[in-house]
Structure formats: structure tokens, C-alpha cells
Amino acid sequence: MFTSMTFASILPEILILTIGLLVLIFEPFWKEDQKRNAGWLTAGGLLIAMLLSMVFGRPSEPTEVLGGMIRFDWLGFFLKMLFMFAAAATALLLMDHEQVGKRGEAYVMLLASLIGMNLMATSADLVMLYLSIETASIPMYILAGFLVGDERSTEAGFKYFLYGTLASTVMLYGFSLVFGFSGSTNLYVIASALTAGSISPLLAFGVVSLIVVGLGFKISIVPFHFWAPDVYQGAPTPVAGYLSTASKAAGFAVILRLFFIAFPEFTNTWTMILAVLAAISMTVGNLLALPQTNIKRLLAYSSISHAGYALIGVVAFSQFGAASVVFYMAAYIATNLLAFGLVMAFSRITGLEEITDYAGLSRRNPLMGLMMLAAFLSLAGMPPFGGFVAKVFVFAAGVQANYTWLVIVGIINSIIGVYYYLNVLKYVYLYRLPGEDEENHPIPLTQSYTIALVVLVIGVILLGTVFGPFFNWSDAGALNLF
Amino acid sequence: MNFPILSVITFLPFVAGILILLMPANRKNEIRAVALTAAVMDLLLTGWVYAQYLVNDLQGYQFIEKYTWLNIPPINIDLHFGVDGISAPLVLLTGVVMFTGVLISWGNDDPHVMAGIQDRPREFFAFLFLLAGGVLGVFVSLDLFMLFFFYEIAVFPMYLLIAIWGWVKTREYAAMKLTLYLFIGSVVALVGVLAMYWTQYQNTGILSFNMLEMENAGFSTAFQNIWFLPVFLGFAVLGGIWPFHNWSPDGHVAAPTAVSMFHAGVLMKLGAFAALRVGVMLLPEGAHTWSWLIMTFAGVAVVYGAFIAFVQTDMKYMIGFSSVSHMGLVVLGISTLNETGILGAGVQMVSHGIMTALFFAVTGMIYDRAHTRMIPELGGIAKVMPFATIGFIIGGLVSMGMPGFSGFVAEFPIFMGVWREQWLVAVIASISIVITAAYIMINIRKVFFSPMPEKLEGHISDVTVLDKVAIATLSLLMIVIGMFPAVIVPMVETGVKYIMNLLGGA
Secondary structure (H helix, E strand, O other), X not given: OOOHXXXXXXXXXXXXXXXXXHHHHHHHHOOHHHOOHHHXXXXXXXXXXXXXXXXXXXXXXXXXXXXXXXXXXXXXXHHHHHHHHHHHHHHXXXXXXXXXXXXXXXXXXXXXXXXXXXXXXXXXXXHHHHHHHHHHHHHHHHHHOOOOOOHHHHHHHHHHHHHHHHHHHHHHHHHHHHHHXXXXXXXXXXXXXXXXXXXXXXXXXXXXXXXXXXXXXXXXXXXXXXXXXXXXXXXXHXXXXXXXXXXXXHHHHHHHHHHHHHOHHXXXXXXXXXXXXXXXXXXXXXXXXXXXXXXXXXXXXXXXXXXXXXXHHHHOOOHHHHHHHHHHHHHHHXXXXXXXXXXXXXXXXXXXXXXXXXXXXXXXXHHHHHHHHHHHHHHHOOOOOXXXXXXXXXXXXXXXXXXXXXXXXXXXXXXXXXXXXXXXXXXXXXXXXXXXXXXXXXXXXXXXXXXXXXXXXXXXXXXHHOXXXXXXXXXXXXXXXX | OOOOHHHHHHHHHHHHHHHHHHOOOOOHHHHHHHHHHHHHHHHHHHHHHHHHOOOOOOOOOEEEEEEEEEEEOOEEEEEEEEEOOOHHHHHHHHHHHHHHHHHHOOOOOOOOOOOOOOOOHHHHHHHHHHHHHHHHHHHHEOEHHHHHHHHHHHHHHHHHHHHHHOOOOOHHHHHHHHHHXXXXXXXXXXXXXXXXXXXXXXXXXXXXOEHHHHOOOOOOHHHHHHHHHHHHHHHHOXXXXXXXXXXXXXXXXXXXXXXXXXXXXXXXXXXXXXHHHHHHHHOHHHHHHHHHHHHHHHHHHHHHXXXXXXXXXXXXXXXXXHHHHHHHHHHHHHHHOOHHHHHHHHXXXXXXXXXXXXXXXXXXXXXXXXXXXXXXXXXXXXXXXXHHHHHHHHHHHHHHOOOOOHHHHHHHHHHHHHHHHOHHHHHHHHHHHHHHHHHHHHHHHHHHHOOOOHHHOXXXXXXXXXXXXXXXXXXHHHHHHHHOHHHOHHHHHHHHHHHHHHHHOO
């Protein structure tokens, strides 16, 4: 049964696939110096796809389509738009990457992974869920190791692949147990089949733990985080940015849908597990970020801790909690992509990635200095940037759900965070190059960087000031979970 | 619909800051001109609010504006502005400090004088205006979320302003210390604010950060006793309350002149003000329970700050610790929880704000010319900088609480209020007046009237016209308040009456 509703529900994916095919068709005919235009095609195409989806692909009442495989609702739609925005920004940032920018297949991989993430946000069936997670992951394994000949990148690709397959296998085992106990793979059927008395709490604990392994890997929480610093450091920087934002947000989308819908009877079990993991993630991530000297590793550990903050909203298990998680993801995607984009723009000119190398940046390029300020203050949770509002909302959800202890852990950690984020800004604004001749070492931004970074910085500020509409969409999405 | 004057006052600095950032960095004089224009406009607007405030109207808040910002249950945030008798003078104070701060930072073309901000004035003024906007936002917000939002905005530009333009020797350390102290304080208060929000919902079914509604939220005594201390102390960290005052003198010393003025002049008031508005006004029973502890802390701060200031040899450290002492008086006034004490605290916030701004301005001028702030190395300033000397002496008289100056109008009610609650504290705290008089007079004699050391001879020039305008503005205000207390006391009284209504129920 292929109705117009079915078509609307997967319209974004159809359009993304079309863009990918267009890139594949045109790219071989372009001359070497034109090939970076694949980035314009991808980003522009995604923009058009977003507009078309907003006009023709808006969900109304939540419906199950394609035989119950996909749930067509606001939660999925809003997240899809976020992922597509992130992918468009990533494509712009990729364009001027020396080794990757002129390779059409990189953009195709990006789009393939995007399709997977879009489906992750909408899957309502364990089979579909697993397929979409793999679709999202496999292109990323390749992209992480895209710099052939660079040992770090190869290591990153291989490490990500090994960890990823192991984690998803464990998760698959968990899925198969769920199927065994409930007799169904549909999340809604599972929810009605798995009532409180049907399996023992210990068994529920085991099953949830197995699933958490796979999803914990996607959102890189402690103790499934070991891949993150190495992969972020080795992978091409825009890819690392994409991995740390869209990929993580997709993981949160699955966590929300899976746990909120399929296991409401076992809330005590999974909220306990996730609360403990959130506390450990925040603490370990922040403490390990303190001694880092490489900015990409610093961002990796900071992203581990941010996964911990966002989990506070999940364990709150309320509509407000879910809405705050979705909002957190929106703010985090804009902020972290901005940070990674700046790292990319800086290392493209200088080839350097140590924090100390950022000395004098605010004099070498004042605009980049201000953008660094916005990105890192937003990560630290300072207004008027998105990170502040997002953090207040998840903390508020935590306090509402009587998880005050977890909120206090989060607050202590955000104090640690302020220290190391300000430390980076200290180099950007306070220190100078050894010769104090910054005007002779400018850092020019190309057109694509300027567009991507300015759009992202505006996004970060809008999310921190005019947050009403964004929170409204997050809330409309969260409503679909109850 | 009236003219939304409070929003204009609050958002004008932000707009000006963004405008300044968009200007080319090498047009330094145009940047300064835009900054001064914005500061003058804000000063006029704040002055207008002060002048139009109706002291006979005891309804509480005036100039109220309310726009829904986010209303999606369970979160309800309004852009809700209004001033009462406590905050209206503080808004004017911020306007004054902003105006004089811009004047002081203008710079001087004399190659011997390192005055003002020569390095990247564009970023400096932009960050300074961000800070000012945050401060004004806190004073006028009646919505707890927005109060918090502006409070945090006021904290982080301090880091950059001190770290980039501050005193080379200590700026990194002091800026980080200040930011961490203030951030810790504010997040501790945030937990309390969130707890208040949800408890209000449980008690009354109202989901709102509106402070006017929270005043009637019916928080239980147990709840108030638990959360009063985190909320009050969390905000009071910014007010430099002992034992969390440590960041403050270091911050003052490291900051550039205009930022020191802002820091001591308004930022520390922000802490005391937020502690009063959120801590005391929303959790009055908790305030009654814990007032003895707050009074102890404040009493220690008053005496201890004065003694430490006495032994300093660096002028900025001396003023920094005298700020701890004087802000201790503000908190002491609040801790009395009686009408006289809080009235004194309200006036003292304004008086001390103007006084310290003046002190730091003059100290900055001396440092720019003599390149030292060490009291033993200075001397004879009165001959070459007569105008600045007069300003400093007036500030000194205010600091000592001399009748006829604003300090007396403020400190006298505080001590009266304290005496009513606990006469022993008043007696002990009054020691500080003697100590303050001693160190101020010693300082004035040594720095301004002793013979000038040889190596300074010929190096020191008089202050510029802009500096004189700044000094004159601040000095005159203190004399006016001292001579005619009626310009401020009735206004503060309206605010105090409102607070007494809230406190009276317990």
C-alpha cells in the first residue's frame, strides 16, 4: 500500500538519495578544480530538500507507515531537519579540505550516512532500527579512514569499525532477546507484551544493558567512549564534527524512542542504568578533558561529557525531559559543528591542532576569534548562546523528576568545563605569536567556510535567545512519545 | 502602551556592542564616539526612569513591561521588566558608571601616559557593553529565568575584559579565579531556583518564573530553611561576602580601570541585589532562620576587610579590601531584616558604587602616569593632579561615613538597624569606621601631599578633560546625596516597605 502518506514520510530520504545520485553522475565529468563543487551541490541540494520536506513532508497525526516499520511523527521530522542541516554544514566544511574536498564519493558517503540517521530517528521496529543504525555507521567507518596514507586516519577508521561492529553485535543480541520475550519486533507491540510481571527484573536489567552497549557506543558515553578521542583526532575534521553531532543526536533519537515507547514498564531499570552512566560520563569526560593539549581530543572528551548532560533529560522520563533532550541536541549540533568547523578552518591554513597553536588567533582573524568565543562559551553553558538554555532545561527536567543528585553532579561538572573551555579562549584572546606580528600571519576564510560558520554562529545565538520556536518543535516531538 | 523604556535601557548596550563589533577595527576614534553616544543615551534614559519614579505610589513595581517569551508547559518564561525603589537607583548607578567608564577608557595621546584602552578598543567596548547590558538586565528583571540569564551574561565578559586588558602580572590568575568563583556561586543558586520553580508548581499549580507570583508560592518552612542558604550565598558570592570574597580584590587589582569601576561599582551590587531579591524576598522564612549566620559573615567581612585594607601597600588592593568591608555593610544591613537596616543597605549600594568607581578611576589615572600603585613609592600627586586629588578626598570622606556625604546617609541607618537586632554586632562593626578613617587618611597624606619622589618628578601630567568630567560627575552625585538625602531615601523606602510586607508574614 503506497499512499501519499507513505511518500511524504520518506520524502527527505528520497530527496537525499537523489542528491547522492546527482553527485555520482556529475562528478566524473567535472575537471579536477571543479570537483569541490560537489560540496555546493550537496549543501544546496540538502537545503532544497529541507524546504521541500517542510512544505510537502510535514507530519500530522502520528502514523505508522510501510508496514509499521516507520513512525511518521514530529519527533522524527524535527530530528531529520536537524541532521540534514548538520550534513549540509559538514558538506560546506568538507569542500576545502585538501584531500577530501575533491572526492565526490566523500559526499555520497555523507549522504548515505544521513539516510541512515534519518531512518534511525523514525524507526518503530527493531529490524528497521538495526538496519538504519548500520546504514548510518558503515559510511562513517569509511569516511573516518578516508585519508589514505595518513596513519592516524587509517587507525581512526579501523578503530571505529572494530568498536562499532562489536557494539552493534552486542546490541543485536539484546534485540533478539527482546523479540524472544515479546514475540514481536514492533516497539508498540513490545510495550504491550512486556508487562511488569512477564520477565524478571534481573532479566530486564540484562537485556537493557545489552542494548545500552550499542547505543552507548553511538552517543559515546563512558565506558563505551574509548574510540572517540582517537577517531576524532584521526578522522578528517569535518567528519569528526559530523560524528560528534549528528551521529550522536541520532543515537539519542533511538534511545528516546526505544526506551520511552518499548520499555515504559521497566522505567526503574533503565533510568537507573542511564543515570549512573550519565554521572560517570560527565565526570570522566570532563576530568579527562582537563589535561588535553590537542584541540580535537579536547572536543572529543567534551562531547563525552555533553552526552552525559543530555542523558539527564532522558532519565527524567517526562515529556519535558524528552523535549529538553531534543533541544539539547539542536543546540549541541550547532555549537559543536561550529567548534569543529573553526578547528578545520584553522588547521587548513596552519596545519596545526594543538591548543597552544591558537595563540593570537583573535588578532590573526578577529571574526574567527569571536566565533571561537561563541562556540566555546556555548559549550561551557553561558548565555546568550544555545548551550546555556539547553543546559538549564535538562537540569530543570532533572530536578523535576527528583534526580537532584544527578543535577548536582552535572553542575559540578559544568564548573570543571568552564575552566578548560576558558583555557582555550585564553590562547585565542590573550596570548600572542612569538614575534607579535599577527598581522603578517592572517587566516583567511574561503567563501564556503564563511557561509557555514556564519550560519552556525547565528544558529547558536538564536537558540540561546529566541529559543521559543525551537523549544516548541522539540516539545511537539516529545509529545509523540507519550 | 507606554514607551518600553526598561527594555530599551537593557537592550541598548547589546545593540551598541554589536554595532561596535561591526565597525572596522582601525577606526578607533569612531568606535569610541559610538561607545560614548550609547553610554550617554543610556545614562539619559536611566536618569529619566529615576526622575519619573513615583515615590508616593506604593504598589511595588513600576514601569512594568511583560512579553511572553516561551510558554510551553511546563516551562513559562516571560520577558518581564520592572523596577522598585531598590533597583531604580541601581539602574541609574549603572548608567553613571557606564558613562564615566567609557570616558576613562577613552585614551590619551601623550606618549608618557598609558591611559585608556589603546589595544583593540573595538573588542573592549563591545565586551564592556555586553557586561553593562547583563547588569541592567538583572536589575530590571522580574522573571527568575531572565534574571539568571542576564546574571550569567554579566559574568563571562569579565573574564575577557580582565584577561585581555588587565594588569599583566596577575590577570590570567585573577580572571580565571573570578570566573570560577562567580560561576560556582551562580550554579548553586540555579539549583535552588529550579527547586523553587517546581515546588511552586506543586503548591499552587502555577508554572511560572514570575517572581511576583513566586512571592505567594507558599513555600513550606522546611523548604525555605533548606534552600535559603544556597540561593542567598550563591548570589552573595558576587557581592563579595566573607568567606567567599577572595576573588574580589584580586579581580579589582588585575582589571583595567573601567572594568574595576564596573566590577566594584555595579557588579558587586548585582550579587547583593540578587541575594536580596531572590533569597530574602522569595524565601523570607528561611531568611529569618539564617539571618544570624548571614549577620556573622557580614560582620566578619566588615571588620576583617577594613583591617586587611589597612595593611595594603598597593592602592588597588587597599580599595579592593575596603570594598569587601563596605559590601559587608550592605549584607549586614540586609541581614537585619528590619526596615532601617535594609534601607541603609539600599542606599549604601548606591553610595559605595559611586565612591568605589571614583576611587578606581583616580587610582587608574595615577597608575597610568606614575606606572606604580605602591603607596610608599608615590607622593606629591596633589600638586600635579589637583582635580583628581579633590575627587579622591571626597571619595575618602564618603568612605569614612562623614556627615554631609552619601556614606553617612547610608551607614547610619545600617548601624541603627543592626543595633536593634544585635547591639554587640553594631559595636564590633563600628570598629571598621575607625580603621577606614585611618587607612584613607594615611593614604591621602602619603600619596597626595607628601613630597614627590625624585624619579616621578616631571613624569606626571594632569588629567584630561574627559577624566575631569568623569570625576566631577561622580563627586557631585555623592555630595548631592549627602546634602539632600531626600533625592534617594524616599525612593529606597518604597522598595523597603514592599520587602517588609513579605517579611512581615513570617
